[in-house]
Amino acid sequence: xxxxxxxxxxxxxxxxxxxxxxxxxxxxxxxxxxxxxxxxxxxxxxxxxxxxxxxxxxxxxxxxxxxxxxxxxxxxxxxxxxxxxxxxxxxxxxxxxxxxxxxxxxxxxxxxxxxxxxxxxxxxxxxxxxxxxxxxxxxxxxxxxxxxxxxxxxxxxxxxxxxxxxxxxxxxxxxxxxxxxxxxxxxxxxxxxxxxxxxxxxxxxxxxxxxxxxxxxxxxxxxxxxxxxxxxxxxxxxxxxxxxxxxxxxxxxxxxxxxxxxxxxxxxxxxxxxxxxxxxxxxxxxxxxxxxxxxxxxxxxxxxxxxxxxxxxxxxxxxxxxxxxxxxxxxxxxxxxxxxxxxxxxxxxxxx
Amino acid sequence: xxxxxxxxxxxxxxxxxxxxxxxxxxxxxxxxxxxxxxxxxxxxxxxxxxxxxxxxxxxxxxxxxxxxxxxxxxxxxxxxxxxxxxxxxxxxxxxxxxxxxxxxxxxxxxxxxxxxxxxxxxxxxxxxxxxxxxxxxxxxxxxxxxxxxxxxxxxxxxxxxxxxxxxxxxxxxxxxxxxxxxxxxxxxxxxxxxxxxxxxxxxxxxxxxxxxxxxxxxxxxxxxxxxxxxxxxxxxxxxxxxxxxxxxxxxxxxxxxxxxxxxxxxxxxxxxxxxxxxxxxxxxxxxxxxxxxxxxxxxxxxxxxxxxxxxxxxxxxxxxxxxxxxxxxxx
Numbered sequence: 001x002x003x004x005x006x007x008x009x010x011x012x013x014x015x016x017x018x019x020x021x022x023x024x025x026x027x028x029x030x031x032x033x034x035x036x037x038x039x040x041x042x043x044x045x046x047x048x049x050x051x052x053x054x055x056x057x058x059x060x061x062x063x064x065x066x067x068x069x070x071x072x073x074x075x076x077x078x079x080x081x082x083x084x085x086x087x088x089x090x091x092x093x094x095x096x097x098x099x100x101x102x103x104x105x106x107x108x109x110x111x112x113x114x115x116x117x118x119x120x121x122x123x124x125x126x127x128x129x130x131x132x133x134x135x136x137x138x139x140x141x142x143x144x145x146x147x148x149x150x151x152x153x154x155x156x157x158x159x160x161x162x163x164x165x166x167x168x169x170x171x172x173x174x175x176x177x178x179x180x181x182x183x184x185x186x187x188x189x190x191x192x193x194x195x196x197x198x199x200x201x202x203x204x205x206x207x208x209x210x211x212x213x214x215x216x217x218x219x220x221x222x223x224x225x226x227x228x229x230x231x232x233x234x235x236x237x238x239x240x241x242x243x244x245x246x247x248x249x250x251x252x253x254x255x256x257x258x259x260x261x262x263x264x265x266x267x268x269x270x271x272x273x274x275x276x277x278x279x280x281x282x283x284x285x286x287x288x289x290x291x292x293x294x295x296x297x298x299x300x301x302x303x304x305x306x307x308x309x310x311x312x313x314x315x316x317x318x319x320x321x322x323x324x325x326x327x328x329x330x331x332x333x334x335x336x337x338x339x340x341x342x343x344x345x346x347x348x349x350x351x352x
Numbered sequence: 353x354x355x356x357x358x359x360x361x362x363x364x365x366x367x368x369x370x371x372x373x374x375x376x377x378x379x380x381x382x383x384x385x386x387x388x389x390x391x392x393x394x395x396x397x398x399x400x401x402x403x404x405x406x407x408x409x410x411x412x413x414x415x416x417x418x419x420x421x422x423x424x425x426x427x428x429x430x431x432x433x434x435x436x437x438x439x440x441x442x443x444x445x446x447x448x449x450x451x452x453x454x455x456x457x458x459x460x461x462x463x464x465x466x467x468x469x470x471x472x473x474x475x476x477x478x479x480x481x482x483x484x485x486x487x488x489x490x491x492x493x494x495x496x497x498x499x500x501x502x503x504x505x506x507x508x509x510x511x512x513x514x515x516x517x518x519x520x521x522x523x524x525x526x527x528x529x530x531x532x533x534x535x536x537x538x539x540x541x542x543x544x545x546x547x548x549x550x551x552x553x554x555x556x557x558x559x560x561x562x563x564x565x566x567x568x569x570x571x572x573x574x575x576x577x578x579x580x581x582x583x584x585x586x587x588x589x590x591x592x593x594x595x596x597x598x599x600x601x602x603x604x605x606x607x608x609x610x611x612x613x614x615x616x617x618x619x620x621x622x623x624x625x626x627x628x629x630x631x632x633x634x635x636x637x638x639x640x641x642x643x644x645x646x647x648x649x650x651x652x653x654x655x656x657x658x659x660x661x662x663x664x665x666x667x668x669x670x671x672x673x674x675x676x677x678x679x680x681x682x683x
Binding site: 067069071098099100101102103107109111114115116117118119120125128129132133160162173176179 | 579585589590592593678
């Protein structure tokens with residue numbers, strides 16, 4: 001399936017979302033853990049950006065941190081900035097942040113059956129959102145319009161979530177995410193809980209809405225295939241950190257980080273009908289006690305002595321960036337260390 | 353479709369009729385088992401009736417025959433069941449009145465006490481549980497946990513006696529027993545207020561435990577719902593915290609609360625036997641105590657049967673309430 005990727009990112013694209021050195025901490029009995037450690041990313045207007053990683057890499061936590069809304073009260077954003085159209089959300093009080101959630105940022109969750117209230121009709125759930133944000137027009141009419149937009153009949157508004165199929169429920173979630181015409185939608189594994197055939201329909205719908213409404217989309221997934229179909233730019237997370245980023249085509253053509261290379265080999269070897277192999281052996285490290293130096297070094301096939309001792313530099317590579325010791329020599333002295341860099345190269349592709 | 357989509361129409365009526373029909377064999381089983389249990393118990397109603405006076409054996413035989421006690425057990429049971437279906441629950445040995453009349457009058461008073469007890473336990477329990485859940489580990493939460501622990505641990509009859517000692521004997525604020533002042537000519541509102549005054553202590557003795565259970569359950573249920581994903585999603589839509597709580601959390605938390613209230617009912621009914629005895633409340637519990645004491649088996653059987661019917665009806669009402677609260681429940 002080939003999907004239209006919408007307008008290509010350009011230097012002139014003003015960012016809808018700019019996350020700078022975001023750190024989120026969760027208090028645990030074994031001490032604080034940082035599922036999001038100095039993550040920086042940006043989403044341009046009308047741009048679809050992928051955030052890829054294994055389970056436990058901190059990609060969902062990044063989305064929750066942007067909304068500053070966590071599934072556990074033990075989590076909180078401790079550092080960094082989240083700029084939504086230039087406004088720093090980390091400085092907003094909770095009462096004002098509530099006006100942003102669902103209004104300026106829509107969110108689509110993984111499992112629509114768990115994220116819709118079972119005892120309230122779907123129409124009422126969208127209506128309360130429109131009312132919470134003082135929707136200027138007629139609420140009933142808007143709901144009908146939204147449901148039509150996501151490919152459902154307006155009568156679905158009177159149904160309860162259990163009366164709908166998984167795909168229909170996810171369409172309802174998407175209708176809710178775009179209800180107030182937000183400039184940004186965060187989609188956290190929006191197709192993982194769905195049947196394969198339905199997955200394609202939901203992706204198609206997301207792509208089409210994103211293109212038509214010109215909204216920024218941050219798509220969180222563990223599936224490179226989805227990113228390839230939908231996104232312009234991709235960030236790859238490992239153990240709470242962004243280890244590589246770049247335009248999707250570049251990252252696919254020439255992955256720099258050994259982790260990305262491993263992940264993509266897995267994807268490509270399947271399509272080439274080679275034998276399937278575990279390309280990145282091992283699993284995500286324990287974040288309460290992360291490995292020293294580069295967090296990936298215990299699993300890295302190309303680990304060097306310095307990988308164990310010092311965090312890798314962030315290196316500009318082609319149109320993207322990567323955090324790996326392998327590329328340090330390309331750049332010479334004056335490397336930015338992780339956390340030290342604020343300027344992103346998301347839109348640098350056209351600038352260079 | 354409204355929230356009561358499963359409530360309207362013929363489907364619900366069919367369900368109610370079906371449930372009542374299903375209850376018939378259950379009630380039959382209850383009657384038979386109770387009859388057998390009672391006949392196994394030591395003691396003889398005729399001896400209790402005749403008393404310690406030396407009575408001629410012919411007279412005793414005569415009384416046994418009058419009450420049908422000389423027939424085989426299965427014949428007695430069959431006869432009893434047949435009579436029950438004709439609406440005849442028999443005749444009280446001790447009170448010399450029809451059982452149905454006697455039990456229904458007493459059942460009314462018991463239900464009055466029970467309804468007030470359940471209403472109090474439920475309202476107070478939900479309020480305390482909700483407040484505790486809103487601020488976990490606050491002073492109120494800790495206090496309600498402590499009170500709940502006391503509520504679980506204190507037996508009703510002991511609490512009842514304690515309350516009589518403090519509020520009736522010591523402080524003289526409330527009457528120690530009875531259900532109204534029989535010496536006063538009362539009617540209308542005055543009568544109700546007088547009854548309410550008599551009801552306060554037994555009501556508290558009876559409701560304390562269920563207040564505690566409802567508080568704990570509401571707290572746990574609300575806390576669990578507040579941590580669920582659809583609450584997170586509602587917050588992500590920008591719904592206000594107040595609305596998240598009242599419209600989303602409390603509604604979903606209501607299901608287990610309704611269950612426990614229906615479940616409490618049968619226990620409160622059982623507990624009322626003790627409390628009515630302690631407070632001299634002339635309800636069905638007190639009557640049961642007396643009928644066991646006098647070996648007044650027809651009355652005892654009648655009480656057990658009517659109480660069983662009441663419990664069946666309450667369970668049915670609980671299930672119907674479910675359909676109104678949860679659209680997923682269908683009949």
